Each structure stands twice: as C-alpha cells, then as structure tokens.
Amino acid sequence: MTNVPLSARRGNKFGISFFHWALKTFGINRPCEFVWAICLYYVLFDREAVKAAMPYVRRRFPEAGRFRRMWYVYRIFVSNGQAMVICAANVKGNLVSLEFEHFERAKNYLESVPEGMIIITSHFGNWQTAMTNLQNDLGRPISFLMQPEQNEAVLEALRHNPTQGRLQVISTDSEMGGMLEVMEAVRAGHVVCIMADRAMNDRTSEVRFLGEKAHFPYTAFFMAAKLNCPVIPLFVARKGKRRDALKVSFGKLIFPVLSGEKNAAEIMSPYVGEYARELENKAKLYPFQCFLFQDVWDFKAEKT
Amino acid sequence: MSNANSAVNEKMFSELKAKLVEWLSLDDVTPEEIGTDDALFGQGLGLDSLDSVEIVVMLQREYGISSKEISRKKEVFSSVRTLAQYILDNRTD
Numbered sequence: 001m002t003n004v005p006l007s008a009r010r011g012n013k014f015g016i017s018f019f020h021w022a023l024k025t026f027g028i029n030r031p032c033e034f035v036w037a038i039c040l041y042y043v044l045f046d047r048e049a050v051k052a053a054m055p056y057v058r059r060r061f062p063e064a065g066r067f068r069r070m071w072y073v074y075r076i077f078v079s080n081g082q083a084m085v086i087c088a089a090n091v092k093g094n095l096v097s098l099e100f101e102h103f104e105r106a107k108n109y110l111e112s113v114p115e116g117m118i119i120i121t122s123h124f125g126n127w128q129t130a131m132t133n134l135q136n137d138l139g140r141p142i143s144f145l146m147q148p149e150q151n152e153a154v155l156e157a158l159r160h161n162p163t164q165g166r167l168q169v170i171s172t173d174s175e176m177g178g179m180l181e182v183m184e185a186v187r188a189g190h191v192v193c194i195m196a197d198r199a200m201n202d203r204t205s206e207v208r209f210l211g212e213k214a215h216f217p218y219t220a221f222f223m224a225a226k227l228n229c230p231v232i233p234l235f236v237a238r239k240g241k242r243r244d245a246l247k248v249s250f251g252k253l254i255f256p257v258l259s260g261e262k263n264a265a266e267i268m269s270p271y272v273g274e275y276a277r278e279l280e281n282k283a284k285l286y287p288f289q290c291f292l293f294q295d296v297w298d299f300k301a302e303k304t
Numbered sequence: 305m306s307n308a309n310s311a312v313n314e315k316m317f318s319e320l321k322a323k324l325v326e327w328l329s330l331d332d333v334t335p336e337e338i339g340t341d342d343a344l345f346g347q348g349l350g351l352d353s354l355d356s357v358e359i360v361v362m363l364q365r366e367y368g369i370s371s372k373e374i375s376r377k378k379e380v381f382s383s384v385r386t387l388a389q390y391i392l393d394n395r396t397d
Contacts, residue, residue, distance in 0.1 A: 183357055
C-alpha cells in the first residue's frame, strides 16, 4: 500500500483554488455541500481510496453489511473534505470558534518550563484548523513535522495564514527525517506537532485498537523520552452540525521514559497504547471524523 | 606528529564504533564490522532518523558536544571518520 495519504489528492491545488472561489462567493455552507458531490465520485470510482478506508470502517462498524460500509466510507470522505473547506475558510477570515477541553494541561506545563513539548495529532476531525489558531493561545511557536506531499491544502493553509508568522513546517524528507530539527525546536521552547497515527517506517509499537492488534508509530514518544519533555494528544472535532465551531480536546500529559532491557518498540508500547485508547474513544464519539486511511492492523513495516 | 595524529584518530575510530554499537543497541553488529568510511545512514550501517537523535545525545553526554551545533552540520553524520573528526575538533569533555 502506498504511504502517500489519500487526503493529498483531495487537497490538490486545483481543488484549493475552486474552494477558495466558492468560499469567497457563497460563504462556508455551500462549499461544504459541494463536497458531497465531489466525494460521491471518489466513493464510486476510486477503489484505492475506498480500500484504504475500509479497514477502519470494518472494525469501527463490525456489524455493518457491505452497502452500509460503503455509506460510512462516503460519510468519512465528506467529513474529511469538509474539514479542508473549514480550514480554508478559517484562513480566509471566516473564523472558526474553538471550545477547549483540558487546555490547561498544556498551558500550565508550558508556563512552568522554558523548553517546549510535543503535541501528537491524528488524522481526525479538523486538526489543521485548530493548529493554525493554537499557537496564539499556547504562547509558543509551533512547528509541524510533516511529509511535504502529505497534504497540499494543509501546507497552503499553514503558509498563507497571515496571523501565524511563527508556524514552521519540518519536513520528514529533510536529512535525518527532520528529527534533529524537532530536537532543536523543542529545546528552543517550541511546541512540535507530530502525527501519531500513521507509520512511515518500522519504528512502531503493537497495541490494541478497536479490538485488534494494531501498529502505531512510537517516534513522538521516543523523541519525548530523549528530550525529557511530555507528549500530549490533541483531538479536534466538529461539534454537531455546526461548521464554524470546533471542540479542541487535550488528552493527558504522557511522560515517556526509555529504560530497561527491552527494545524501544516494547518500552514505548504502553505510551503508544495510551494514545491508541484516546483515539479509540474519540472514534467512538465521532466515528466519521476519523480519517485513518492506513491499515494499522496489517501494517507492513519498511525500514527507512 | 603525523603518526601521533594517526594513532589518535584510530583510537577515536575504535572508541566511536564501540559507542555506536552500545548506544544504538546494534545487537547484530560488532564494532570491528563497522567500516570507518561506510555510510552510517541509508546504505552501509543502515541507521535511521531516530538513530541520529541517539547519536546527538551520545555526543553530548560522552564528549560534551553541543547538540545545537552538530544538528546544523548534518554532513558530519556521513561516516565514522567524519563523526570522529568532528569530535576531535570540538569535544569539551
């Protein structure tokens, strides 16, 4: 299975231009409705896209039959597309309101130390939108560790948001996979955001997720252990039917420690497991906002 | 002088190879099997991005090398030879 996420295709430059025009002309609601039509194409004709979404849908909805599973895939595609539209709207000035939950967990820690921390994000809900607003609230520069081709729409939003001059993207394609930049950013007091639900190499831990053994990357936890900083999961979900209101939930602070005779994957497994439990809880609350397009239950690791 | 430098370098190469095996938990490699000029990342020893973090921490703790400085000089991580030379030029332990 290719490691290039499907959202990269939906966020291509032509699509971005069209939706920028639609947002300017119609506001936020009509473009979100357009997404239903566009995603119908993908669910009917893009077998690879549907195939990528099915492992999650099968496990989240184990009793669903074939047609209902396709309907759920469609809903997930639409939700993903609308998240990108909302992100673009936010950049353009149609500001989205954020309701924070447990924000003090991150804020209090950052106020107590000069160093930074690691926020782990997921392909869930409207994480891009929250990120572009969050650094003002946290009072620290924010850096993102990302694959450059991972999501053009995200990169466009991050680069062109006029209020977020301190946002930085650390590319995984840079030498050493961006890890040294992550290290220096945290030591300089930045908050570094790392995706925790999509593995790009064999640095994964086996944990239980939606009832079965799954593999999630332990990179963020490993880095936190080396930097003596915490990891905090962040989830951003759309509240109800409103398109301009998001709930930003911080999980518990996790302080990974590397010690003992076991290998890194085993040592990191309990921490990765904590994250997986939080992701599962969120997937149960907001099942169509979980954009897990990688088969984490049958992950074929490639050493890079 | 040249012989003395060469001896110092060889000692550093051996020491560094042993530390790489120890710090990176390279269970299936002995220090003697690591070529001084072999690539550390990708081909050669096959280290990955997280190993680079381990190396930086190791250099900091074992040789007093500033992580901020070495993080900007990624060419230093090419081989044992380049890493050893950097240590010899910059150690503060």
